Amino acid sequence: MILNKSLDQWKNEFPLIEDIVELKEVCWTNNKEGLASEELKKLDVTEEMVEDARARLDRFAPFFASAFPETKSENGLIESPLVEVGNFKKELEGFFGNKLTGKMIMKLDSHLKISGSIKARGGFYEVLKHAEELALENGLITLEDDYSIFDTDKMREFFSKYAVQVGSTGNLGLSIGIMSAKIGFRVTVHMSADARQWKKDLLRSKGVTVIEYADDYSKAVEEGRKLSDMDPYSYFVDDENSVNLFMGYAVSGRRIEKQIKDMGIVVDSEHPLFAYLPCGVGGGPGGVAFGLKLVYGDNVHFFFAEPTHSPCMLIGAMTGMHDKVSVQDFGIDNLTAADGLAVGRASGFVGKTLENLMAGCFTVTDENMYKMLKILADSENIYLEPSALAGVPGINYMLNSETGKAYLEKYNLIGKEENITHLSWATGGSMVPKDIMEEYYNKGKN
Numbered sequence: 001m002i003l004n005k006s007l008d009q010w011k012n013e014f015p016l017i018e019d020i021v022e023l024k025e026v027c028w029t030n031n032k033e034g035l036a037s038e039e040l041k042k043l044d045v046t047e048e049m050v051e052d053a054r055a056r057l058d059r060f061a062p063f064f065a066s067a068f069p070e071t072k073s074e075n076g077l078i079e080s081p082l083v084e085v086g087n088f089k090k091e092l093e094g095f096f097g098n099k100l101t102g103k104m105i106m107k108l109d110s111h112l113k114i115s116g117s118i119k120a121r122g123g124f125y126e127v128l129k130h131a132e133e134l135a136l137e138n139g140l141i142t143l144e145d146d147y148s149i150f151d152t153d154k155m156r157e158f159f160s161k162y163a164v165q166v167g168s169t170g171n172l173g174l175s176i177g178i179m180s181a182k183i184g185f186r187v188t189v190h191m192s193a194d195a196r197q198w199k200k201d202l203l204r205s206k207g208v209t210v211i212e213y214a215d216d217y218s219k220a221v222e223e224g225r226k227l228s229d230m231d232p233y234s235y236f237v238d239d240e241n242s243v244n245l246f247m248g249y250a251v252s253g254r255r256i257e258k259q260i261k262d263m264g265i266v267v268d269s270e271h272p273l274f275a276y277l278p279c280g281v282g283g284g285p286g287g288v289a290f291g292l293k294l295v296y297g298d299n300v301h302f303f304f305a306e307p308t309h310s311p312c313m314l315i316g317a318m319t320g321m322h323d324k325v326s327v328q329d330f331g332i333d334n335l336t337a338a339d340g341l342a343v344g345r346a347s348g349f350v351g352k353t354l355e356n357l358m359a360g361c362f363t364v365t366d367e368n369m370y371k372m373l374k375i376l377a378d379s380e381n382i383y384l385e386p387s388a389l390a391g392v393p394g395i396n397y398m399l400n401s402e403t404g405k406a407y408l409e410k411y412n413l414i415g416k417e418e419n420i421t422h423l424s425w426a427t428g429g430s431m432v433p434k435d436i437m438e439e440y441y442n443k444g445k446n
């Protein structure tokens with residue numbers, strides 16, 4: 001029984017569950033999607049909160065420029081390139097066996113500085129917000145100070161009294177660990193079984209304590225939370241519910257708006273943007289989606305992309321049960337090569353916040369993520385980790401599946417496919433060691 005219903009009852013109510021539990025690739029669209037102008041008003045998260053986060057990151061820019069010299073050229077702002085991937089799109093037509101009309105662009109969070117994944121957005125932000133709060137409370141800074149002061153031994157000594165802890169499948173641990181260590185916090189990362197060895201090694205080399213678990217992400221979070229709660233000086237980064245992480249991700253909205261404009265791409269009601277966001281627990285893609293909705297309203301349609309073995313947001317959102325159900329409840333194993341997406345239970349906070357704004361969810365097999373990884377490398381010389389390819393099939397689902405076509409029809413977009421810009425968010429990969437990237441590539445070849 002799953003929440004007092006048998007699997008057959010669930011299948012009766014939501015026929016797509018049949019294919020989901022058989023691990024088939026599926027696309028679901030959300031019939032609860034409402035008007036952005038009305039739905040955004042109902043939320044506990046606001047544009048002012050995103051603006052506050054943006055201003056905070058601006059205050060920390062001198063710190064970045066001082067502590068991470070690689071960010072100096074961009075004056076301490078961490079932002080990723082946005083590129084058109086026309087060659088890739090052409091190759092994908094062969095891969096999917098379908099014509100792919102419209103423009104395809106990719107946001108390369110894989111190449112965000114310092115930690116090489118989308119987690120650099122939320123993770124850095126939450127650590128720095130906590131550091132700022134402690135420093136303000138203790139009279140060490142004012143809001144008007146030059147924040148390069150955070151890169152001094154005096155500040156590091158102060159922060160060494162305090163601890164930061166987090167549970168992670170890998171990349172969040174990298175970003176929280178690296179930033180916390182730089183600030184001077186004692187930091188412990190609780191890593192799930194999916195986490196790659198090189199990520200643990202890298203963190204340990206920076207003085208981060210890494211605790212490994214034989215279980216999946218949810219267990220690592222639970223244990224991390226427990227240990228942190230026992231230490232009054234410890235701060236727990238709660239990936240499942242964190243509004244701070246969410247805001248760090250949401251800052252991307254105004255930033256990408258400028259990049260899209262600079263590329264000469266128009267987004268309006270006749271030229272909508274479709275965003276495809278790889279989803280684990282939901283914080284990263286959820287925050288990004290919120291940022292995009294604030295900027296583009298009804299002219300952006302966003303989908304969460306998940307592995308066929310970890311469709312937690314899909315099941316949570318479709319059933320409306322959010323974090324009350326896990327993929328394991330439905331007999332799905334949550335075992336995937338897309339380690340950043342290996343999450344069996346979605347964030348209740350994100351699911352509920354976005355339930356009337358998301359366009360839908362779709363799934364992709366590990367095999368196809370590897371194949372697309374190779375095709376992208378060959379056609380554009382861009383190397384991503386498997387998770388970061390999950391959003392790529394979005395363009396094909398929209399243009400060529402029955403579900404996708406029905407969605408376009410609903411929004412009066414049939415015949416206007418040429419006008420659509422398809423944005424695939426490439427969430428990680430530039431830090432993957434060369435030999436491991438070669439393994440990924442070869443898996444895609446064979």
Ligand SMILES: *Cc1c(COP(=O)(O)O)cnc(C)c1O
Binds near residue numbers: 172278285343387388
């Ligand atoms: C974490 C991660 C995601 C998804 O972010 P969530 O906040 O877990 O949903 C996507 N891609 C990569 C590479 C990640 O590390």
